[in-house]
Amino acid sequence: MSNDRTIALRVNGRDERATVPAHRTLLEALREIGHREVKSGCEKGDCGACAVLLDGMAVDSCLTLAWTAEGKEVTTVLGLGDLDALHPVQEAFSEGGAAQCGYCTPGIIIASKAILDENPNPSEDDIRVGLSGNLCRCTGYTKVFEAVREAAATLRGAESGR
């Protein structure tokens, strides 16, 4: 396409490039360059499955144009931790049974990370509000809330040197 532009993205601490037109969303651009860990659920900002951290803030990548992410730090769920080194949030979700079909999970884990970055000791309400943009059809959220609390406790413990 005539208005394609090559943009420099920094994804999970690595420099990457994507050649995309102006209307391409960050979700599409990330998936095009291989970040299949970012999931597409509605492409309208209704479900939160595509959430990533953009300079530390959780955003729906389907509502973010790829060009506007240039020069910013993008973190996907895989940027938090990988199979051999799970992030405490990922570990809490995995061990607590908070992922069922798992399709909403990358977005929910990103949103959970954003909650805990903002407030290491969130209340039940803080967690609910922080996850209100992420739909899940499998878990009924109960185990998701438990996993976030569990991760919060682990992270606080790590911080205080326990």
Place this chain on the structure above:
Amino acid sequence: MNAPATDPGSLPNVRLRQVGRPLTRTDAPGKVTGRTPYAGDYVMPNMLHMRVVRADLASARLVRLDVSKARSLEGVACVLTGDDLPDRTASTDIPGQTGQKRLDTGQQILVKERVRYFGEALALIAAETRDIADHATELVEVELEPVPGVYDPIEALKPDAPIVQGTTNVVAERRIRKGDVDAGFARADLIVENTFRTPFQEHAFLEPEVGLAWVDENAVVNIRVSTQVIEHFRPIADAIGVPHNRVRIRGALVGGGFGGKEDLTVEVYLALLALRTGRPVRPEYTREDSFVGHGKRHPFVMTYRTGVTRDGRITALDVEMVADSGAYVFLSPYVILYALVAAPGPYRVDNLNVHARAVATNNMFTSAFRGFGALQACAAYEQQMDEVARTIGLDRMELRRRNFLKTGEPISTGFVPPSAIWTEECAERAWAALGDPTPAAGPLRIGRGIACYQQSYGRLTFLHDTSEAWVGVEMDGTVVVRSGVTDIGAGQASALGQIAVEVLGVTLDNVVIYNSDTAVTPLAGTTTATRALYMTGNAVKQAAEAVRARLAERAARELGVAAGDIDMAFNEVFVADHPERSMPFVELVRICGAEGIHRSELVMFRAPFTDFLDPETGQGQAHPDYAYGAHAVEVSVDVDTGEVEVLKSIAAHDVGQCINPAAVEGQIQGGAQNGQGYALSEEMLYEEGRLVTPSFSEYLMPTAMDMPKVECIVLESRSGVGPFGAKGIGEPAMTPVAPAIANAVADAIGVRVFEMPITPERVVMAMKRHDAAG
């Protein structure tokens, strides 16, 4: 407890060391890191992108369909219309595994002349990029001439109603006639009659329809797709005109199913385009495509007439059920059969008439959804129980206690379930767990409700269901399970692994489970009907037991005891009463390998096979067995705004035997979400068959703000027909939730809303009508 706990396993030395524990599921690490590839995550070189052109009227004649401009757009590889597919239809019936006779339920793959529902597919476009495919859809010129349609199943039954297809709008009809209903009503002190309405529901799985199809070097059409049913390779092959062995379905972990990926979705489209172009093709389904592209839950209109004595004994029940089948048959005949069987609920009703019909309309076609008709019946019978209790002035729990079916008693069809019936135990536990009532304040009224249920697990027994699994031990002591079963998010695959390691005495991290591929995994049947654990769990257990028996026999010689004295656990093999006499599992496996002792087994598990129910009386066996339980809730209702909030949500189910308690709780808690949305907020609004709520901002399912913490009370009768006495929890988890909420709302405001979802508008209107009536 009124039922005996049965033998938990056929092997005397299996003491359930791993089954029944909340082990981390084998699929969990991949999912929390995003490493797990879903069907939409696969790409291939030279791949095309598919879009579907859809009708924007629900009932119309196709006057003109001009795709010439789309075809000539640069980058468009292929455009298909109904004219390109002469006489091809896709079966909408249950994928038969044993060549069952099918209903005449073909659906046109692409519209030829007549559009019967909003969104029916007119043309398929495959292009080099998604942008080009999008652009090409806009170049397709469509002229539709409206034809009078019918959008309400009750209207569709009237003599002058437009006929959707064929000669009648009644697409299926079934009856139960049991005992003497007239005599039963004559004995009644009171007769209570009510009509209940339940709505369409969208599955709303987060992963839309995704996949990738290509034709390989053997002329086999490969389809990587998000599906609950890999056995669809047969109807796909029939639909595209190739032999059955030239279609291979490679499933992936499914991003939610709930019945919405039980029918064919995009498979036939992809296969046709891959064959025509010789190139890989992937679908580009938007959320809106998903909303209009797969069947919905059947709306039901159910009239219950209950005869009851003053002391609360049900003497007769007459039930009339009408289900909206939408424009094509799909699984409607089976959905109303489930509703028919479930009609009286978990109660003893000796004098019973049930008449259930599925009726065609020009609405979206309806098909499988978690609960499958039995759930709609529960929504009616449990609200009716509360209304009966209110009418005769008896406590709701007491009325239920006086009528509960007990273990060993026959259900509606005269069949005696082989397992325990612990409805009462579950109901008492759930009701008690509600604890102290939340105090009412300001405009908030507090109400409580309970609902009990009966839900089958396992498919209809006249379908002669089977499931295969293969279990083998590698030379290094690791275990492989191979089974075609699809994993739709409940941990189906991981549960199979947990069963295998229990029997073989190894640990879950030593197992790999290969599943969901028609070419390399033995066919296990569908992940539907709460059957995966029951059927495939039994197959895996039996296969693992066969392997264990051979290994134990060899170990017995090595350790100088009888085979029956050998036990295996946590990668060690030992003499049961003398665990110090042991050898590592891996050493035993090496010996067996060196001596040519067979270390694998393929097993086919067969469900009970029966005839159809008697067509006149509906008597006979319909399912292998049934699950029972209850759900209790407390709600607040704002009498000014009509808003309902669920404050407490407590589920109590007899699951027979947990394989993985965390997974069981996950099913229960997810079912609570599905049921709460169904009861209160999820509404598919149609105007003349046109869906006007095709997004998650219009179709409102409960969010993290709406869901209470769901408390799970899990009872284990160990009496089920599944592995180790397991029953099933997939569908049961959801079935009683909505009527429990409806009963709580009625309890709070003193008036019932007879139609779900119980939206604020309906609450306010019901209270106004009640006030006006004085």
